[in-house]
Structures are given as C-alpha cells and as structure tokens.
Amino acid sequence: MTEEYIDTDPFEMCKGCHRRSRRSQWESHYYVCPVCGKYKNVSAGYRFSLIFDNKSFKVINRGITSDDPLNFPGYKEKLRSVKERTHLNETAVAAVGKISGVKTVAVVLDSRFFMGSMSQAAGERITRAIEAADKHKLPLVIFSASGGARMQEGMFSLWQMAKTADAVEEFSRNGGLYISVLTHPTTGGVTASFATLGDITLAEPGALIGFAGPRVIEQTIGKKLPKGFQRAEYLYQHGFVDAIVERSELKKTLTKLLMLHGCKVTGGTPW
Template identity: 55%
Template sequence: MFTFLNKNKKFKPTTLEQKNIPDYLYVKCESCSSLIYHEDLNNSNYICPKCDFYFRLNAMQRIDFTIDRNTFREFNRSMRSKNILKFPKYSEKLSHVAKNTNLKEAVVTGYGEIKGKKCVIAVMDSYFFMGSMGAVVGEKITQAVERSIKAKLPLIIFSTSGGARMQEGMYSLMQMAKVSSALKRHHDLGLLYISVLTHPTTGGVTASFAMLGDIILAEPGALIGFAGPRVIKQTTGHELPEGFQSAEFLQNHGFVDSVVPRIKMKEMLYDILDIHER
C-alpha cells in the first residue's frame, strides 16, 4: 500500500542467522530495537507491533493516509531553495537530499478531500533536511494559507521539523513572522485551521504556525517543543518532569487539544471539518 520510508537507509538484520536476506525485508525499531518484517510494519500503519513506536512517515505517505484517493492536487511543486548566503556545500546538500527524497523542498502543499470534505493541506517531510524551515518552506506554507483564504477552505498543516534552517540564517527566521501573519488574516475571516503535530515538531516551527491552530492535534509520543530537553536541562540545571515535551504531556498541560492515534486521524479530521461546515 505504501512504499518504505527512507529507502536510502538500509536496515540490515544483525541478530538473525539467515544469509542472503533481501534489503528492506526487516526494519529495526528505533525504540525497542526489535526486527520487524517490512510487510508487518506496512500492515500496522508504520507503528511498531511490539512497542507501539510511531515510525516517521514521509510527506506522500502522510497524504496517502489522510487524503481521499485521486483527490490530491499539488501546487507549487517546482519551488526550491537557493543558496542565497553562499553557505558552504549547501547547494550540494540540497541536490543530494532532493534526489534521495524525490522532493524539491521539505513541505508538500495542495488541495484535497477528506471523506469528501474539501480542504487545503500542507505536509512537512522530516526526511528533507529534517523538515527544517527555510525561505521556500515558509513561502509554500504562506501560499497554502492564502489559497485557503481565496477558496474559503479549511486549512490543515502536518508539522514535523527540527526548526529553522541554519544555512539560510535570517531568511529562515523571517518565515516565522510571515506565516503567522498570513494565519492571522486567515483567522480574522473565520476560517478553520487544524494543526497536526507529528514527531518531532521543534524550534521555529513550534514557535510559530504549529501552535497557532484553532484546533491542535498530535500523534502519540511525538516530541513537541522549542529547545530540546537536553538543552533545557543543561541551561536550567533542573531535572525535567517525566515525559516532558511529549504529546501526552502537552495535552495534560493544555497545549494540545487531543492526542489522536494514526489509524483514527483521518476520521478525527473529517469530524472536525464536518462540524465546522455545519
């Protein structure tokens, strides 16, 4: 049903004695280190059947999970970043990541339907520079907001990011204000914006559009925060609460409206769109 995420990283089983095992036959869970048969992982919606760890999805897999078949219409697909600051080897890295992910940038935007309900959707991809937000990511998301305003459609953004893209310096940080300003116009018109936080959502993305949703949902176990827990601990010198910055912790403290299992996310989004429409 879905292609294996991150095909360029080959997980080779080391605890099995069988020889000549084809590549990608087994996947190692990042949480419990169990070896999972690829087909079993696919059938379990990329959730570890042994420890319930949520594997990251690429943007197109996320769209397949969320949007009705044959209804997704991508826009701004050809937009790509340039090395404006002449950052060393940035251009080469962009080309390499683009080739490996088959994407031009770290977010995919388009129109789609969820059980017949029309919407504009933006899906970030953590396999492209860890979903970092540069000038093009900010522009694509801003234009998604503007298209939502023009068509008077609900907006859904799936966030996953390591934060601002350091290779673009201040150009990257400016995107926080630009996207937030567009969302303010969106909000003033009474339109619906649903923000969905996936693992991980950090840095400038968290500090801007990810936390500005009218309704904020999250996947179980997702890391959500600004600075990482290790940085906060080193800076403050205090022990952090157990589960600090997890989706469940943020829900308990009022920052997230609901933690929704992956298998139920599409149904939840449909219910919200249906209620808003009525």
C-alpha cells in the same frame, strides 16, 4: 562492472525497541512499531494518502524551491544530495484534495528533507497554501515535523516565522478553520510560529513538541525536567494540545472536526 544493490530484506528495525518486524506488518500498522508502538516518520505522500479520499490529491506550489541565499559553504551540495535521495525539492509539500468529501488544503513538513527545517522556500510554500485556503474558503490542515530554522539560510529562514504567522492570522480573521497536527519532532521556529496557532491542535502519540529541546533546557536552568516533559502526552495533560490521535484514527477525527465546523461536502474533482 558494478552491481546494483537491491534491498531484499523483508524486515525493518524499530529505532525504539530495536526489534525487527516484517514490512507488511509495519504497513498494516500504519508504520507504527508492531512490538513497542513507537511511531515511525513517514513521507508527505503517505500522509496525504491517509487523509485524502481514494488517495487522490494535487500537489501545489511545487515550483518554489530552495536556493543558497547566503552562499553557505557546502549547502548547494547538500541540497542536491537530499533532493536525489528523497525525490523532493523542499521539506514543505502542499496539496489539495478531499477529506470525506470536504475539499481541503493540506501541508506536510517531510522530515526526510533537512529534518523538516524551515527554509525560505518552505515558508513561502506554507504561506501560499494558507493564502490559497483563504482565497477559496477551504479548511486548512498542517502536519508539522521540524528541527527548527535551517541554519544555512540564516535570517532568510527566521523571517518565515513572522510571514507564516501573519498568514495564519489573516486566514483566521477571515473565518478559516485551521487544524494543526504536531508530529515527531516539532521544535524550534516552527513551534514558535504556525504550528501552534491552530484553532484545533492535535498530536501523534509520543511526539516531541517544544521550542528548545529538553537537554538544552536542563543545561540552561540547571534542573532535571519532569518525566515525559515535552512529549505529546505530557502536553495534553497540561492543555497544550487538544487531543492525541492515533495515526489509524486520523482521517476519522479530521472528518468529525470538519463536519462539526460546518464544512460542506462538494461534488466533482477536488481541484
């Protein structure tokens, strides 16, 4: 007879300061370390619950799932394992709901699923979400968190850069409002495509944002990078992002931006 392990530890450790705090403190601080202020990665569902009214939203495009287009060794097994662990079937999760009464399409890259890497299915989900926002004349919010392209899918992954960027271009050409929220980390092909094409670009404090990582850049150019290079605060100072927004202030900030851009409050359900 085997015993099922039940985690009864009421504490969680911060990966930044390595101090332990009660889970209730993490929850009340929006999963920001109560000791050092380091941001913890959170799930797509949690992000949706923070921005959508009454935590009410409808997930869309959930039927688009990852496969193994290149028969990459071990990929099917890894996909199966990650799906079981996260209860997701892809990193990109799209939903429609209301932000302070404004019907909005939102997409979150959930970093628990292959570190938010861009797969063929993820690119398709993002593209269809953008197209849905375009079709129904709704604002679009995308939360990016990614290590880049998913190597197990090769060119099928890299193609998503052009596809998502083209969808954003069409959306913008038709007058759509796109707010991009960069979270930790946003790197690789995601940074080089839809993540940095927003009309307004926000970032969470301390987020690493860039194409190649700082260690790769230092090794390539043979020079030491400035302190804080590629962090949200450095990029804000140099005009790469428009604002750094605390997680606790995100819904309020999104509401202000939507209202400033003339988005209308609607009645009824958001879908």
